[in-house]
Amino acid sequence: MANKRAKPCAGNDWKIRLFDYLSAPTIILSPDRIIVDVNASFLENFLTDKSHVVGRTCHDFFFGSPQPCPTEICGLAKVLADRRGHSALKSTAAPGDIETWDNHVFSPVLDEAGEVTHVVTSIHDVTPIKQLERRLAGARDFTEKLIQSSTTAIFAADMKGRILTMNPAAEELVGYTLEEAQKKITAEDLYPAGRAKEVMKILRDERMGGKGKLHLTRFTLINAAGEEIPVDLTGAIIYEGDTEVATVGLFNDLREKLQQEQRDREMAALNARMEKMASLGQLAAGVAHEINNPLTGILFYATLLLESLAEDDPRRKSLTQIYEDARRCGRIIKNLLAYSRQEPPRKEILNLNAVLEKSLALIRDREFYVDLRVIRELSGEMILIEADGDQLGQVFVNLVLNGVDAMEQKGTLTLRTYPDKSGRNACIEISDTGCGIAQENLTRLFDPFFTTKAPGKGTGLGLSTAYGIVRENGGNLWVKETGEHGTTFVVELPLYKN
Numbered sequence: 001m002a003n004k005r006a007k008p009c010a011g012n013d014w015k016i017r018l019f020d021y022l023s024a025p026t027i028i029l030s031p032d033r034i035i036v037d038v039n040a041s042f043l044e045n046f047l048t049d050k051s052h053v054v055g056r057t058c059h060d061f062f063f064g065s066p067q068p069c070p071t072e073i074c075g076l077a078k079v080l081a082d083r084r085g086h087s088a089l090k091s092t093a094a095p096g097d098i099e100t101w102d103n104h105v106f107s108p109v110l111d112e113a114g115e116v117t118h119v120v121t122s123i124h125d126v127t128p129i130k131q132l133e134r135r136l137a138g139a140r141d142f143t144e145k146l147i148q149s150s151t152t153a154i155f156a157a158d159m160k161g162r163i164l165t166m167n168p169a170a171e172e173l174v175g176y177t178l179e180e181a182q183k184k185i186t187a188e189d190l191y192p193a194g195r196a197k198e199v200m201k202i203l204r205d206e207r208m209g210g211k212g213k214l215h216l217t218r219f220t221l222i223n224a225a226g227e228e229i230p231v232d233l234t235g236a237i238i239y240e241g242d243t244e245v246a247t248v249g250l251f252n253d254l255r256e257k258l259q260q261e262q263r264d265r266e267m268a269a270l271n272a273r274m275e276k277m278a279s280l281g282q283l284a285a286g287v288a289h290e291i292n293n294p295l296t297g298i299l300f301y302a303t304l305l306l307e308s309l310a311e312d313d314p315r316r317k318s319l320t321q322i323y324e325d326a327r328r329c330g331r332i333i334k335n336l337l338a339y340s341r342q343e344p345p346r347k348e349i350l351n352l353n354a355v356l357e358k359s360l361a362l363i364r365d366r367e368f369y370v371d372l373r374v375i376r377e378l379s380g381e382m383i384l385i386e387a388d389g390d391q392l393g394q395v396f397v398n399l400v401l402n403g404v405d406a407m408e409q410k411g412t413l414t415l416r417t418y419p420d421k422s423g424r425n426a427c428i429e430i431s432d433t434g435c436g437i438a439q440e441n442l443t444r445l446f447d448p449f450f451t452t453k454a455p456g457k458g459t460g461l462g463l464s465t466a467y468g469i470v471r472e473n474g475g476n477l478w479v480k481e482t483g484e485h486g487t488t489f490v491v492e493l494p495l496y497k498n
């Protein structure tokens with residue numbers, strides 16, 4: 001469409017004043033790049049007067065060049081080509097100077113035939129805007145780096161649950177890369193079934209930490225392998241005006257913290273148990289020692305008396321009972337002394353399988369082996385440990401005898417030895433197919449004198465003695481599993497390192 005406006009330089013007075021009052025430095029160019037006119041603001045900015053400017057080409061005035069600028073960077077050339085307005089951003093930075101930015105706006109002046117008669121070029125100083133842009137970009141860049149380097153896992157999803165972004169900590173936590181997560185899951189899949197809705201409900205509830213906010217909450221996250229990971233969760237809804245546009249979740253993996261807490265609890269329980277065992281040990285040692293002497297006397301005189309009585313003497317029955325009971329006391333005292341033995345282990349380098357075999361040999365001849373099957377799944381390679389062989393033998397004998405008792409002498413006993421995954425310890429597993437251990441007894445199992453056996457059958461010192469010995473030898477002892485199909489105890493001992 002033809003432009004009806006008059007030529008700017010038509011000599012019309014008010015238009016010249018308007019041109020002069022334009023606050024942006026402005027020049028009028030002819031299509032052959034001659035500067036036809038400049039306004040007052042231009043002269044002020046360039047500290048020049050009209051006689052130095054008007055009549056010169058723009059490339060000569062601005063760049064001191066006899067040649068026009070290449071068409072791809074020349075705004076005037078673009079205006080001439082399509083008769084539309086164009087702009088070009090130019091930066092000037094003299095060495096050591098602050099960089100300044102000008103936006104050159106080229107507007108065509110068309111005649112009635114629609115041909116370009118002049119091009120008005122105004123120069124706008126956009127340095128403050130550019131500086132602000134740079135500062136904002138810098139701040140954005142910093143925020144982005146902060147998110148990317150954060151050890152807190154950060155997820156953002158749109159309101160349909162589609163993952164918008166995840167930082168590397170989030171990728172590590174869930175086991176998906178951002179691309180995989182965007183293809184395979186929605187935010188809902190990160191929570192156990194039904195819990196995502198619960199999170200959204202809390203987020204929208206004004207009473208729960210303010211609308212759109214979820215304060216630190218213990219939660220469970222589901223990773224790519226389907227594992228449940230305990231996490232601390234903080235969340236927010238992002239609004240644009242009143243419209244919800246996205247959700248952000250910040251997750252901190254609590255596994256290590258919880259494991260540490262568990263270890264601390266176990267350590268505290270262990271210390272308490274060791275203290276209890278030590279004091280009971282002292283008591284037991286004292287009592288055993290005091291009783292041992294008179295008991296030896298009782299046994300000695302009972303034997304003498306028995307020998308002096310005729311075979312059919314009616315007192316023989318009572319005397320035999322005295323003798324048997326005294327022997328039983330003797331066995332209890334032997335156990336007590338074993339339990340209370342405070343001797344530090346005499347450590348030597350041992351072949352674990354050989355120690356286990358030797359312990360089995362000690363009890364091989366017992367009558368209970370008749371209905372018992374013993375399976376050995378011993379490590380093919382030699383496992384060397386550094387421990388007190390006699391003490392360990394006692395541990396294995398106690399565990400095997402417990403298994404035999406639990407099976408009432410009928411069943412399968414399986415013995416396994418293997419180096420553990422860490423490469424630091426050797427493991428010995430002793431499994432039976434016995435009655436199992438009742439849940440309520442598990443916490444008391446290693447307590448001295450805890451027994452479920454009939455009086456005279458057990459003193460309840462086997463496991464506490466075994467436990468004390470294993471700990472003294474730098475290892476650990478625990479129940480791996482127990483149930484109606486039987487029980488497995490594990491002894492862990494440090495491998496010998498030369």
Ligand SMILES: Nc1ncnc2c1ncn2[C@@H]1O[C@H](COP(=O)(O)OP(=O)(O)OP(=O)(O)O)[C@@H](O)[C@H]1O
Nearest residue numbers: 402403406436451452453458459460461462463487
């Ligand atoms: N393999 C097992 N299967 C089932 N219960 C077991 C097993 N090992 C131990 N127990 C339970 O733990 C209790 C304590 O065992 P511990 O060896 O300390 O004492 P005890 O066998 O009763 O007596 P002691 O070993 O002093 O003769 C047992 O009475 C039994 O109830």
Ligand SMILES: [Mg+2]
Nearest residue numbers: 398402462463
């Ligand atoms: Mg026992």
